[in-house]
Amino acid sequence: MNQVVGLFPTPIMRVERLLGEDLIRHLVPEVTASRTIANAKSDRLSHTEIMSPRSKASFVEASALINPKLVEFGALLFGENLDWSIKEIWVNFLETGGSQSIHNHANSFVSGVLYLTPSHPSANIVFHKSLGGADFAFKNQNENVRFGPYNGGKWAMPTIAAGDLVLFPSYLLHEVPTNRGNQRISVAFNAIPARLDSFGYAINLS
Numbered sequence: 055m056n057q058v059v060g061l062f063p064t065p066i067m068r069v070e071r072l073l074g075e076d077l078i079r080h081l082v083p084e085v086t087a088s089r090t091i092a093n094a095k096s097d098r099l100s101h102t103e104i105m106s107p108r109s110k111a112s113f114v115e116a117s118a119l120i121n122p123k124l125v126e127f128g129a130l131l132f133g134e135n136l137d138w139s140i141k142e143i144w145v146n147f148l149e150t151g152g153s154q155s156i157h158n159h160a161n162s163f164v165s166g167v168l169y170l171t172p173s174h175p176s177a178n179i180v181f182h183k184s185l186g187g188a189d190f191a192f193k194n195q196n197e198n199v200r201f202g203p204y205n206g207g208k209w210a211m212p213t214i215a216a217g218d219l220v221l222f223p224s225y226l227l228h229e230v231p232t233n234r235g236n237q238r239i240s241v242a243f244n245a246i247p248a249r250l251d252s253f254g255y256a257i258n259l260s
């Protein structure tokens with residue numbers, strides 16, 4: 055009998071409908087009233103400034119729902135229930151035809167996106183394994199190839215509904231392809247644990 059072990063997998067968590075319709079109804083007018091800055095690469099994408107999670111009453115309410123999920127997701131990454139907090143939060147307005155180029159989030163351990171509207175499938179978040187390095191690359195990609203977890207280089211979230219939360223490790227590269235649907239509003243954030251301890255070699259974060 056064959057045994058195949060998926061070594062060192064990367065967790066991504068989707069929490070379905072974390073936000074109820076009432077909270078979404080409070081959040082949308084609050085965030086749409088904020089001043090926005092156009093994205094450097096897509097003029098159909100704009101962002102609010104980076105804010106404190108305590109800057110709006112609805113952020114405080116949303117953070118209270120997100121925090122237990124951060125603890126759960128953080129336990130997958132670090133093997134322990136740690137004291138997690140959101141350190142910054144901002145809002146993205148993705149219009150029809152807009153996209154977000156590939157990037158990851160520096161100085162953070164867990165990043166997340168909370169969807170305030172449905173996401174058209176064309177604009178669902180796509181995660182990438184890597185962009186390559188400074189070495190020559192060899193690949194087998196053609197019409198006969200079946201892509202799976204071991205040979206695939208990218209993966210798109212299959213479904214996203216309004217109220218959903220998606221959590222991922224901050225180092226993971228991600229992008230949003232061109233939105234072929236209506237305006238999509240999402241709240242993004244970065245989170246850190248209070249402390250990491252490796253047999254006494256500890257680091258405190260705040």
Ligand SMILES: [Fe+2]
Nearest residue numbers: 157158159228
């Ligand atoms: Fe991002």
